[in-house]
Amino acid sequence: MGALVITVTSGKGGVGKTTTTANIAAALAAQNAKVVCIDGDIGLRNLDVVMGLENRIVYDLVHVVEGTAKLRQAMIRDKRLPHLYLIPAAQTRDKSAVSPSDMIRICDELRTECDYIIIDSPAGIERGFRNALAPSDKVLIVTNPEVSAVRDADRIIGLVESEQKGPPSLIINRIKADMVKRGDMLSIDDVLDVLAIDLIGIVPEDEQIVVGSNRGTPVALDEKSRAGQAFRNIARRLAGENLPLMDLDKQDGFLARLGKLIRPGG
Amino acid sequence: MAVSIAIKGIKEGLLVTVGDGDWAEAGPTLLEKLREGGEFFRGARLVLQLGGRALGAAELGKLRTSLGDLNIQLWTVLSESALTGNAAKALGLETSLPKPPAVTPELPPIDPLEDGSEAILVQHTVRSGRSINFPGHVVVIGDVNAGAEVSAGGNIVVWGRVRGTVQAGINGNAEAVICALDLAPMQLRIGNAIATSPKRRGKPEPELARVKDGQVVAERWKPNEREK
Structure with missing residues (x-):
């Protein structure tokens, strides 16, 4: 029935849901797929900022739900990618303005028109999360390699399973290879040991993320960014490709090369 | 009030249950009833159920003789009174019915199913x-x-x-x-x-x-x- 509805969620806040949503959407749209993003975080919208579309918002999700605007009117076309659209959240309302059945209805309306619908879930396990989960075909759980984020991811996986949404996939975001090596950060295996779900991607810590978010330019469009490469890989895996996980030890920055020259074999 | 006397045939013989009341009245009534039976009770073995009534050996002996005259054998005296019981024993009478032979209980079948809890x-x-x-x-x-x-x-x-x-x-x-x-x-x-x-x-x-x-x-x- 047309589009695949993907919900990006995490439980804990600040692990990179919105960044992940924006980047996967951009990467998919860059592969010529037609993608619609929906910001599910009503009252605390961010996705428009990260995608650099803040100043184009006229109508939002709540307008569509309440019938003040048509779905088409609320879909903002991306400024770079012609196949990428955003349905922004309302900033002046709260989660109760939308119900899970509203979300299902809107997604069903969109399904025939695009290839992917990506919903950015708010943090938490309340109404906003349930709204974002209701229409989902595929749930992506974003977590960081730290105990509290993994604990919340575990909670979310339990809720997704109890909603019979099928097995979710995991994205481990903001990994620092050197910290893992020193034993100061959970490794990928440590996280998978607890969560025991399919791993769809790992994203290294990358300063460019902050730069991209502030500028409204997803790093997935930056060929040189390591995190951008990681998000492009996730997009390709979602499209059905079978790619090996990124090698986190590979450092190709100037400083890293310098470091290797100074400490050969180090 | 007449003393109730019930006569019943049991496996061991003739069970006569004498209800509450004065023995001076009950004794003759009993004999009268048995006499009325005539030939029917002749040669019978009598089990006398006296309840709580206390009778001495003299009274029991007299009864045995009277019954003997009717060709009825006083065999057992059942009583809750110790006096009556001792008197009966003194006269060589039984004071309880023979217990039915103990049936060896059948071994319960071995059940291989274990019980458990929920x-x-x-x-x-x-x-x-x-x-x-x-x-x-x-x-x-x-x-x-x-x-x-x-x-x-x-x-x-x-x-x-x-x-x-x-x-x-x-x-x-x-x-x-x-x-x-x-x-x-x-x-x-x-x-x-x-x-x-x-x-x-x-x-x-x-x-x-x-x-x-x-x-x-x-x-x-x-x-x-x-x-x-």
Whole structure:
């Protein structure tokens, strides 16, 4: 029935849901797929900022739900990618303005028109999360390699399973290879040991993320960014490709090369 | 008021039950009744049920003679009165009916089915924020993750890792046990005893936790040296 509805969620806040949503959407749209993003975080919208579309918002999700605007009117076309659209959240309302059945209805309306619908879930396990989960075909759980984020991811996986949404996939975001090596950060295996779900991607810590978010330019469009490469890989895996996980030890920055020259074999 | 006299044939002979009332009246009435029966009672063996009435040997002896005249043998005297009983014994009478031969009880058939008690099976990992609460036993095939809670009225068995909070014997049953392939719970309670996991050294091993002298102890499961 047309589009695949993907919900990006995490439980804990600040692990990179919105960044992940924006980047996967951009990467998919860059592969010529037609993608619609929906910001599910009503009252605390961010996705428009990260995608650099803040100043184009006229109508939002709540307008569509309440019938003040048509779905088409609320879909903002991306400024770079012609196949990428955003349905922004309302900033002046709260989660109760939308119900899970509203979300299902809107997604069903969109399904025939695009290839992917990506919903950015708010943090938490309340109404906003349930709204974002209701229409989902595929749930992506974003977590960081730290105990509290993994604990919340575990909670979310339990809720997704109890909603019979099928097995979710995991994205481990903001990994620092050197910290893992020193034993100061959970490794990928440590996280998978607890969560025991399919791993769809790992994203290294990358300063460019902050730069991209502030500028409204997803790093997935930056060929040189390591995190951008990681998000492009996730997009390709979602499209059905079978790619090996990124090698986190590979450092190709100037400083890293310098470091290797100074400490050969180090 | 006439004394009630009931005559009934039983396996051992003729059972005569004499109701409450004066013996001076009951005795002759009894004889009268038997005499009325005439030939029918001739040669019978009599079991006399006297209830609580107290009769001396003289009275019983007189009755025996009178019955003998009717060709009826006074054989047994049943009585709740010690006096009557002793008098009957003195006269060489039986004071109880012979017990039916003891039937050797048949051996109950051997039932191979074991009884058990009620438990629920949870065949998946119990994740953070989920809880299981059951008055019987709980069996989990999967892990119990940190942030999950399992409580049982009876025992808890986890075929997997325990990282969350597990509580067995919630109604104060200190006999309950908790066992797991890898037992490192956030907190473990059995009955009223509470414990946290010590820092692990080495590889996880199957363990069984129980309460000994008010303390929770976890014992490694070793196939060859199990204690009861």
